[in-house]
Amino acid sequence: MSEKEKKINYKKIGLKAGLEIHQQLDTKHKLFCNCSVTMQEKEPIEIITRRQHPVASELGDIDIAALNEYLRDRTFSYQVFKNESCLVDLDEEPPHEINQEALRIAIEVALLLNCRIVNEMHFMRKIVIDGSNTSGFQRTVVVGLDGYIKYKGKKIEIKSVNLEEDAAAIVSEENGRVTYRLNRLGVPLVEICTGLLSGFNADEIEDIAYNIGMLCRSTSKVKRGVGTIRQDVNISIKGGQRIEIKGIQELGLLSKVVDNEVMRQTSLIEIRNELRRKGVRKIGLHPVNVSENVKETGSKVLRSIIDYGGSVFAILLPKFSGHLKKELFPGKTLGRELADVAANFGVKGIIHSDEDLTKYQVVEEMKNIRKKLNAREEDAIILIGETKTKGKVAGMVIEKCNQILKGLSEETRSAEAEGITRYTRPLPGSARLYPETDVKPVVVEKEFIGEIKEQLPEPWTNKYNRFKNKYKLSDQLAKQILRSTYLEVFEKIMNKKGVDASIVANTFTNVLKDLQKREGVEIDRLSERHFIEIFDTLKKKEIVKEAIPDILKYLANYPGEIVENAVKELNLVPIDVRELKKIAEEVATQPGMNHEKLVGIVMSKVRGRIDAQTVMKVVKKIKIAK
């Protein structure tokens, strides 16, 4: 049952959301150095290994201790690329002056969002402790404040537009070693933060994000493609708490993420209420070491802990039986949610009593543990194997359960595939800001802003309407081409007139995508020249539209070639009905022929030289000799 069918009553649950959109800019260089931002180099030339330390401040003993412990066991490996990372990215050289091109684009975006541009920009360091910034902080500056966009007649508040550097991208993480690639570190980003969106449903929230994204794209100076725009959303419902979800890469999943989160919070509230009705307010019992009871177990999961000197802990969750297998949202049970908490602290998996225990071969063990803990049937048991943390992780899981019983607390989650999110551990001291003294403040002159104002791009909605009304593109195709890398080329070709817009748009979107995905064609080797030539040839009726995919494939393999040669090589010169008839009649004389076979053979002979409809029409009329 899809979430839509569940019919969430957004008004009733009082859904409130805030969006934070990060869009990479398409500049020549990175934000604070002259490295390339193309991110195309595949092999790193070197790997550098580092550690990070908590920075002493007014945080307090406990926070520092927690941070210290977290970072003590972590090493960060950074992949260095020849032209895409330098000493600045490695935190071996101070930042160069701010990239003026990026500054302009950021101001442009801020103006499009109706923001007030700051008089003097002060660069800040935002503490980052997960190793994704080699210096331990991210450089960021606020460019515009207090803007808005209009959506369905309402004013959507844009709190701020910031210009900042992107972080290194994670490559892998295992056993405390995290590997990042440095080519993404330093790529300029604009960060757009909305105010609180209230009174909208999940689809509308996604649509608002879409609108903001399109506004960025209308500058033609933002990067396109997977990962170039990332969305964070914070969500709260009545009776719930503010939950932040980071890293939604596919815009199309945003509404699903929102819905899933709404369902998760609602489910947790329901579970809490049910448990409270049964008299459960708090779990006071500590984890119990049950290593003795599982000593002889055949369970692989537990064996891997016991055999390596670890211990297995059991926690008793009173009256939780049956709740652990409840789905908080499609794809995540409460049991799985608690397993995520444990995973944050290094525990690979947990076993809970709502599962099919025969799968883990712990049926007998569980029985004994139940006896040991005086557990009743309505009580749930969770087994957690800890290699060296001595029950601390089990304690964290109990804390999470208590949190659920008390009422949700603010937390951060990260987005995964398919709209699923997982709990991520809160780390103290992160997101603190202090001045970046290695970069001078930038005074933004009124004239500079005026200059940019005069060159603001056409609102994307104008293009959209033009594509639909003038070019008669379908809604879907219009949206597709607007978001495509080939938008400019498309417009260039359309300005020359004489070609069907749908054919052109379809080529740039679906045809290219198919060629790339299904046949592995390297479409990046196709340049503007190729496309212009193809459609000129089409205009002159020297090819039919069905020839286009094959010609594109050919040119991608031989980019130096011209369309004329491709047509000759591939035998794609158009034929007329007379020639078609001749071919069809010839084939019809073959022994054992029928109309079905005839269509197939003729199609394969004339593919790309005449349109399919005509073939069907003509072949139907051919008389086959018996």
Added chain:
Amino acid sequence: MYSPEIESLLKSKKIKPGDRVGVSTKAAVYEGLLMPRIEFGDPSSLVLKLDSGYNIGIKFGKDVRIKKFPEKKKLERFPALKLRAVANLPKISLLATGGTIASRVDYVTGGVKMASTPQEILFAVPELNEIASLKKVKLLFNFASEDLWYNHWQEMAEEAAKEINSGARGVIITHGTDTMHFSSAALSFMLRDLSKPVVFTGSQRSSDRGSSDAKMNLVCSARVAGYSGIAEVGVCMHASENDDFCNFIRGTKVRKMHSTARNAFKPINESPLAKIYPEGRIEITNSNYQKVSDRKVKPDTKFEPNVALVKVYPGSKPNIINFLINEGIKGIVLEGTGMGHVPTQTAEPSMSWIPAIQKAINSAVPIVVTTQTIYGRTNQLVYKNLRILAKTGAIFAEDMLPETAYVKLGWVLGHENKMDKIREIMLTNIAGEISERTAVEENE
């Protein structure tokens, strides 16, 4: 500082940085904490820290109003760290001279405060607590290292000797990186009968950031000072761009070879003495060092400051020597080209340095010749020009670094003024500054 106009307005309204204020312009109203103005940017822009944590600059003008809110920002309190006393740790002393090895951030003003008490240092680098016990932490002075001079070297030497002679198992000296190698060379000569490690360290990346090399450098330095058997003065800094281990390099054979990178300090014409891993392992890579013992250190800090280091290059004019002599210079170290050449048989005879050098030596001003190639050894025979230079009586400094030779000359002149004695001591290996043999570089 803000512009005088703003300063007087703030004064009249009793507003100071840290106060919560409201600033209204024609276009908007802002609220936040007033920040101090740094030297860059527009002094007539008010800097405000918004509630989001971001700072912005608001241009001040006649339409701008500022008012103070009664809310008082709580004073920063530096939490007390409960130091868990660990028994039987070696006692080491830490002398600070200005490089910030440990600091903390005040997120309100963005100021970075230097850690100067054992408490603060241990708070910033808690690992130290398990490695050594800090016998003494003393701030000698607070200078950027390019502003230091011989009197600072003398003070460092006296203090280090005092610490060792009163029971320190080793001494760490935190120092700005720019001239660390000058100071390490100076102390190598000034500390006679050295019996414990004296470890210079610092940081290339400011210690307020989580990625700072300061932490590992300090930890490794503590390991050298507390546990190694190397009774030498040396520099302990990152060996590579990785946070894997530090090199402990002899103080007379080390040089800063990169303006900003972590692994800027390299051993020149020699292998580092040891590889130091932060987890504790010390791998000796050069066994040519004095062993730790119980003898008393004798500081010998007599120094003649009137010495100069001069670089020759195509077109360099020899009259610089005459100028220096007129100014009362007592000795000059030349950074020659290649094996120690100076312009000698120049097309324009007045450009030859030989007459000026001869004049200096004849006036009892020693001239010491080193090479600006940094690596390699000088030679006074292979080319005619070298032989001409040698004939003047110039002292060819073997494979001594120019910076080390400069410091050594000042120290020698603090003790001797007879030319033959000066030559003798300059060419005697006192603290490892001259290698008897040039080993082949191992490609790591």
